[in-house]
Amino acid sequence: MELFADGHHVRLRSRVHGKYLHADEDGLGVSLRSLRESPNAVWQVHRVERDGGTCVLLHGAAYGSYLAATGYAAPPGHLGQRVVQGVYDDPGDDAIVWRAVRTGGEGNYVFLRHISYRLLRANGRYQVWHNGVSVDHYDNESSMMHWSVESVPPHPVLPQLPAPTHDVLLPSGGFMGLFRRRIESMPAERAIRYVRADANGIFNDQAWETFEFHGRSVFTLRQELATLVGETVFFFNILVCAKAGRYARLTPLFTDLPRSAQPMDIVVLTAGSPAVDQLRYPNNSTSDLCHLAANCGRKSVSLPLTNSPKSSAAAPMETAAPPRVQALADAGVPHLPAQYVQPPEHRPAPSSSSHRAAALSVPVVDLSSASAAGAVRAACADWGAFHVVGHGVPVELLDAMREAGLAFFCSPMEDKLRFACDPTRGAATEGYGSRMLANDDSVLDWRDYFDHHTLPESRRNPSHWPDFVPGYRDTVVKYSDSMKNLAQRLLRIISESLNLPSSYIEEAVGEVYQNITISYYSPCPQPDLALGLQSHSDMGAITLLIQDDVGGLEVMKDGMWIPVPSLPDGILVILADQTEIITNGIYKSSVHRAIVNAERARLSVATFYDPSKARKICTAPLLVSKDEPQKYRDVVYGDYVSSWYTKGPEGKRNIDALLIQQEPFLGMNLESAREFQLPNDRCRFLTTSLSCFSLSRQAAVVAQSRVEQKWKWWWCWVCMLLGLAQDGNTSLLTLLLSCITNGQKTHLIQKKKIKCIVKTQKEKFKYTMKSEWPMEEVEASSTTAQLGLDLLY
Numbered sequence: 001m002e003l004f005a006d007g008h009h010v011r012l013r014s015r016v017h018g019k020y021l022h023a024d025e026d027g028l029g030v031s032l033r034s035l036r037e038s039p040n041a042v043w044q045v046h047r048v049e050r051d052g053g054t055c056v057l058l059h060g061a062a063y064g065s066y067l068a069a070t071g072y073a074a075p076p077g078h079l080g081q082r083v084v085q086g087v088y089d090d091p092g093d094d095a096i097v098w099r100a101v102r103t104g105g106e107g108n109y110v111f112l113r114h115i116s117y118r119l120l121r122a123n124g125r126y127q128v129w130h131n132g133v134s135v136d137h138y139d140n141e142s143s144m145m146h147w148s149v150e151s152v153p154p155h156p157v158l159p160q161l162p163a164p165t166h167d168v169l170l171p172s173g174g175f176m177g178l179f180r181r182r183i184e185s186m187p188a189e190r191a192i193r194y195v196r197a198d199a200n201g202i203f204n205d206q207a208w209e210t211f212e213f214h215g216r217s218v219f220t221l222r223q224e225l226a227t228l229v230g231e232t233v234f235f236f237n238i239l240v241c242a243k244a245g246r247y248a249r250l251t252p253l254f255t256d257l258p259r260s261a262q263p264m265d266i267v268v269l270t271a272g273s274p275a276v277d278q279l280r281y282p283n284n285s286t287s288d289l290c291h292l293a294a295n296c297g298r299k300s301v302s303l304p305l306t307n308s309p310k311s312s313a314a315a316p317m318e319t320a321a322p323p324r325v326q327a328l329a330d331a332g333v334p335h336l337p338a339q340y341v342q343p344p345e346h347r348p349a350p351s352s353s354s355h356r357a358a359a360l361s362v363p364v365v366d367l368s369s370a371s372a373a374g375a376v377r378a379a380c381a382d383w384g385a386f387h388v389v390g391h392g393v394p395v396e397l398l399d400a401m402r403e404a405g406l407a408f409f410c411s412p413m414e415d416k417l418r419f420a421c422d423p424t425r426g427a428a429t430e431g432y433g434s435r436m437l438a439n440d441d442s443v444l445d446w447r448d449y450f451d452h453h454t455l456p457e458s459r460r461n462p463s464h465w466p467d468f469v470p471g472y473r474d475t476v477v478k479y480s481d482s483m484k485n486l487a488q489r490l491l492r493i494i495s496e497s498l499n500l501p502s503s504y505i506e507e508a509v510g511e512v513y514q515n516i517t518i519s520y521y522s523p524c525p526q527p528d529l530a531l532g533l534q535s536h537s538d539m540g541a542i543t544l545l546i547q548d549d550v551g552g553l554e555v556m557k558d559g560m561w562i563p564v565p566s567l568p569d570g571i572l573v574i575l576a577d578q579t580e581i582i583t584n585g586i587y588k589s590s591v592h593r594a595i596v597n598a599e600r601a602r603l604s605v606a607t608f609y610d611p612s613k614a615r616k617i618c619t620a621p622l623l624v625s626k627d628e629p630q631k632y633r634d635v636v637y638g639d640y641v642s643s644w645y646t647k648g649p650e651g652k653r654n655i656d657a658l659l660i661q662q663e664p665f666l667g668m669n670l671e672s673a674r675e676f677q678l679p680n681d682r683c684r685f686l687t688t689s690l691s692c693f694s695l696s697r698q699a700a701v702v703a704q705s706r707v708e709q710k711w712k713w714w715w716c717w718v719c720m721l722l723g724l725a726q727d728g729n730t731s732l733l734t735l736l737l738s739c740i741t742n743g744q745k746t747h748l749i750q751k752k753k754i755k756c757i758v759k760t761q762k763e764k765f766k767y768t769m770k771s772e773w774p775m776e777e778v779e780a781s782s783t784t785a786q787l788g789l790d791l792l793y
């Protein structure tokens with residue numbers, strides 16, 4: 001096969017270095033880099049006739065500029081003259097004209113011979129820090145001028161644009177880059193000359209217009225150009241191509257612009273037009289669609305190239321939506337962006353691999369067995385989450401749902417964005433989205449999702465769901481109906497297990513509002529710092545979840561995070577907050593979260609069975625007695641949802657806010673509850689979110705242990721104090737003591753044993769602990785001591 005076929009993409013690899021010819025990010029220089037996957041290492045062949053033969057021009061796949069030899073001396077340490085990224089403005093321009101000549105001898109190498117007979121040369125044989133490329137006279141021929149040519153296959157579909165960034169341009173003036181090129185004083189913005197081409201790519205050469213563009217983001221450039229050319233609604237309807245000179249070929253831009261503020265010429269094409277069909281995109285990345293599909297364990301889905309919206313009922317375009325996590329992952333971000341970094345106490349801890357945690361696994365209930373009711377009762381009481389098998393839902397339907405979701409997420413971003421949820425319409429809108437909450441201070445989940453409104457049928461509008469994955473909409477409808485039936489069957493069993501009439505919970509919930517959310521967790525560059533989905537309990541009545549075989553879901557049990565594997569035909573049942581309220585806390589909603597990994601994308605499908613927003617949820621009177629007083633206030637479900645979205649999901653903070661015996665302590669209330677975890681995993685308490693708490697490594701964790709509310713706060717504080725005392729952090733301890741006692745006089749006495757005495761005007765408490773955590777011995781008022789012991793296990 002011809003090495004330099006016209007229009008094809010190639011990489012040139014130095015024989016000696018093994019590094020690749022690289023168009024530098026400044027848009028000016030050319031160097032040798034080992035970044036094989038980078039678009040900057042890919043060059044497109046543009047063949048031209050010269051002097052009765054064909055010559056090779058090479059324009060970079062990243063910015064479209066041409067490989068050009070200059071007459072300027074290469075910098076010290078480099079031989080010959082400089083090679084740069086140039087333009088093709090003059091048909092007789094020699095600077096960019098090359099011929100490929102086989103070297104002969106061993107191996108399959110070529111010389112790239114400039115029309116001036118100088119040869120393209122890699123530098124730095126002995127001084128490897130010299131990574132420049134130059135042209136040198138053929139008399140100096142050496143293996144440094146030998147290049148192997150790698151052919152780069154075409155990308156099967158339009159590649160995705162990198163997520164928007166806020167990269168700044170190079171500062172004005174000074175030197176930079178490989179050859180310490182002088183960067184002229186440059187403005188903060190770059191001049192973009194643009195012109196709109198017709199369907200065949202033809203444009204009027206007199207119609208160029210100019211605007212000032214800030215930054216480097218090609219995503220933002222496309223958005224701004226879309227507005228300028230009148231594509232205000234569907235910015236993905238256009239494709240932006242660089243044109244490096246009057247005679248240059250078009251290079252579709254899928255890479256952020258060069259770092260320098262040099263002006264660029266852009267031709268705007270219409271997506272799906274014949275002109276776009278003629279373009280060729282290099283498949284240089286390993287994180288492309290095919291890779292993703294392979295990563296998901298599937299073959300690549302066949303998808304249309306055209307990006308024009310087909311369905312008039314498609315969800316409205318997003319306005320200022322955050323970048324999709326998948327786009328970040330595909331762009332190969334090497335570090336987790338700051339807004340995804342969880343605070344240390346929320347990061348996936350090694351605790352989930354502790355011996356105690358390893359010994360625990362979510363129960364499996366066979367619904368077809370005679371003992372199902374008893375097993376459900378035990379699972380609800382102990383876990384609030386359990387797998388069901390023998391449920392009668394065909395495994396083919398579960399697989400079809402997983403596959404439909406996967407095909408959606410493996411589709412081009414442009415297609416997916418046609419169904420983007422509209423963040424301006426509230427937090428829980430239907431469609432393709434990327435974050436759980438929109439609070440400014442919230443840490444983002446490393447997750448993208450597609451949310452479907454499926455029940456009641458009046459909310460179900462399949463035209464809001466993807467149309468480009470065959471069978472998608474039918475599958476969602478079938479799956480929705482099947483999950484509704486299973487949820488109702490489970491609610492009946494759960495009601496009966498509490499000696500309630502079998503239809504009790506179903507009726508208490510009223511008309512079902514069902515949402516189906518497909519979550520897609522892309523591989524994460526720093527999974528130890530992120531969460532796919534932060535700790536939460538679901539807000540409705542019951543959730544049914546299926547997932548793929550990657551793993552990442554964890555449920556909280558006795559204060560430990562327990563991984564929940566997927567069972568191929570199993571469905572995970574998760575009790576949600578309204579069930580906890582209705583059952584007076586006898587059955588608890590399950591706190592769960594999703595962790596991520598660096599290697600494999602993960603997919604889950606959660607079906608939520610919720611009340612209507614207008615429904616008032618009350619505790620079943622039959623479950624209230626003198627010994628078991630009502631724990632939660634009645635709540636209108638819509639209010640619960642609003643508060644969930646306002647405050648954030650964190651752990652059980654939302655349902656805790658409804659506790660009747662809640663006793664605000666010194667101005668703090670349960671809403672400020674946060675999770676902390678002891679290193680040894682043995683003792684868990686509910687603490688508050690006072691920022692100083694997080695300073696204590698020994699601080700306690702959320703009480704899954706449901707301590708009587710009236711004591712809860714005392715025990716938080718005691719736990720904190722003892723933790724701090726053990727840390728020897730006496731100044732913070734004293735501060736907390738005075739905070740506890742509302743500024744009353746307090747004493748801290750530290751003796752051999754760590755001892756902490758809180759003296760208030762009314763009472764005197766004394767806590768003693770041995771040197772090892774957790775406290776084995778607590779001296780205090782008898783009731784509190786008893787409670788404290790109850791909390792240890």
Ligand SMILES: O=C(O)CCC(=O)C(=O)O
Binds near residue numbers: 533553592605
């Ligand atoms: O992806 C998962 O496994 C968990 C999803 C979940 O908890 C949710 O969507 O509420």
Ligand SMILES: [Fe+2]
Binds near residue numbers: 536537
């Ligand atoms: Fe959930």
